[in-house]
Amino acid sequence: MSCGTGDCRQCSDAELAALALAGHALAWDEIVRRHGHRVVVSLLARGIALDVAEELTQETWLRLVQQQRAGRLRSLELPGLAVAQACWLAREAGRTRARREALAGRVLSPEVGPHERVTDPSVDPEWQTMQRERLEVVMREIDRCPARAREVFRTVYGERAPSHAEVARDLGMSVQRVRQILCEVRARVRAVLGEMEGEDERWSI
Amino acid sequence: MEHLSPAEIEAIVMGAEPADEPVRRHMSECPVCAERLEREARLEEALHEGALANSAVRSVRVGAEAWRVVLPAAATLVIVAAGAWLATSRNREVALVVPMSAAPAMMHDEPRQDAPGLRDPMSFAPGYVVIAPSDYCRWVVAPAE
Numbered sequence: 615m616s617c618g619t620g621d622c623r624q625c626s627d628a629e630l631a632a633l634a635l636a637g638h639a640l641a642w643d644e645i646v647r648r649h650g651h652r653v654v655v656s657l658l659a660r661g662i663a664l665d666v667a668e669e670l671t672q673e674t675w676l677r678l679v680q681q682q683r684a685g686r687l688r689s690l691e692l693p694g695l696a697v698a699q700a701c702w703l704a705r706e707a708g709r710t711r712a713r714r715e716a717l718a719g720r721v722l723s724p725e726v727g728p729h730e731r732v733t734d735p736s737v738d739p740e741w742q743t744m745q746r747e748r749l750e751v752v753m754r755e756i757d758r759c760p761a762r763a764r765e766v767f768r769t770v771y772g773e774r775a776p777s778h779a780e781v782a783r784d785l786g787m788s789v790q791r792v793r794q795i796l797c798e799v800r801a802r803v804r805a806v807l808g809e810m811e812g813e814d815e816r817w818s819i
Numbered sequence: 820m821e822h823l824s825p826a827e828i829e830a831i832v833m834g835a836e837p838a839d840e841p842v843r844r845h846m847s848e849c850p851v852c853a854e855r856l857e858r859e860a861r862l863e864e865a866l867h868e869g870a871l872a873n874s875a876v877r878s879v880r881v882g883a884e885a886w887r888v889v890l891p892a893a894a895t896l897v898i899v900a901a902g903a904w905l906a907t908s909r910n911r912e913v914a915l916v917v918p919m920s921a922a923p924a925m926m927h928d929e930p931r932q933d934a935p936g937l938r939d940p941m942s943f944a945p946g947y948v949v950i951a952p953s954d955y956c957r958w959v960v961a962p963a964e
Contacts, residue, residue, distance in 0.1 A: 651834040652867055658860035663853065664831070664838060664846050745868075752869035753876070771870030778835060797829065803869070804862055 627773050631690035635682060646675050648775040649693040656697045662704055670707070674700040748807065755806045759799055766795045823852045832859045 622630060622644035630648075633641035650671055657667035674696050681687040756767060769781045770792070778796075782789045823842065830836045838846070846852055 654834075655832060655860050655863045655867070658832070658856060659864045661857050664856065665843060748865055749868055749872055752865050753873055756869055756873055767866075768870065768873065771867060772874070793833075793835065796833065800829065800862060800866065803866060807862070807865065 623774065627692060631692065635687060635690055637682065642675075642679055645690075645692060648773075649696055650675070651775075652693045653696045653700045656693075657700055657704060660701065660704065666704075666707075670700050670703050671696075673703055677703070748810070751806050751810050752803055755803050756799070759802065763795050763799055766792055767799050770796060822849065823855070825855075828852070828855055828859050831856065832863045 622633070622638075622640050625633070625641070625644065627648075630641050630645055634645055653671045653674060654664075654667045657670055658664065662670065677699060678687065678690075678696065682690075756764060759767065766781065766785065766787075769776065769785065770778065776784070778789050778792045782792045785792070823845065827842065831838045831842070846856060
């Protein structure tokens with residue numbers, strides 16, 4: 615293992631998972647740094663408000679650490695496990711709120727709240743097929759990007775999740791240039807996803 | 820507060836800059852911006868998944884390319900080894916045929932173990948009783964009158 619008790623930033627995800635399962639606090643810190651934002655984004659993509667998404671993400675990490683300390687965590691597949699845990703917490707929060715409202719005798723809104731929209735995708739084959747097609751389109755478009763843009767994209771979205779400043783330093787460019795390249799890649803991917811689904815509105819901001 | 824700009828929404832979703840208090844307040848009050856944030860987060864999620872899948876595909880490609888190099892090298896090695904083996908085995912066959920010039924020297928150096936008369940006669944047929952030489956002599960020497 616390349617990282618002992620020192621700098622966990624150099625560890626691969628598999629090494630970090632092994633250390634975290636052994637109860638290494640610094641490994642947990644690094645896991646939260648790498649995957650925390652990814653979990654927040656997953657909740658935002660399911661319609662959860664930013665503040666709630668951040669709270670649920672904190673709760674997710676707490677639960678995972680508690681599970682590990684109780685010896686109930688056998689493996690740590692990240693970010694999948696954290697995303698699944700966060701979505702489950704979001705669903706539970708939605709159900710609890712609905713129960714409280716029902717007990718309080720309030721009339722439930724016919725409109726479905728964002729928490730209720732957080733569904734388990736593994737049970738929906740149509741969603742999975744769409745997801746696969748979307749993934750292929752995204753990968754193809756990333757491959758079509760210029761070499762420098764691909765390099766920046768792969769470094770930023772890579773396993774070690776470096777900050778934009780770190781990427782800029784490593785690749786010898788300014789932070790503004792890194793962000794500009796990322797925005798160009800996003801614009802290309804947004805356009806092809808809009809074309810694929812025939813709904814440009816769905817992916818535009 | 821006006822709606823958030825695309826750059827502001829991108830910055831939140833990319834984690835480039837943390838959202839400050841007015842932006843959070845606006846996000847909780849403005850369904851339009853909340854929906855735009857959701858759309859951009861969906862795109863971010865797709866990009867994360869694309870990057871993950873891309874790195875997995877690249878590692879498979881690297882493995883395949885490594886095999887593309889290793890396999891021909893291994894095949895070359897096998898061919899060379901087979902050639903070397905064939906060449907040495909041919910030399911071995913040639914060595915089995917003793918040159919006539921070397922034959923006498925070999926024969927004189929050390930007699931072969933299976934040369935007639937050198938082996939213990941008892942080993943031909945264990946249990947066989949050899950007639951003692953004295954009995955042969957009995958018939959050769961004329962009996963005394």
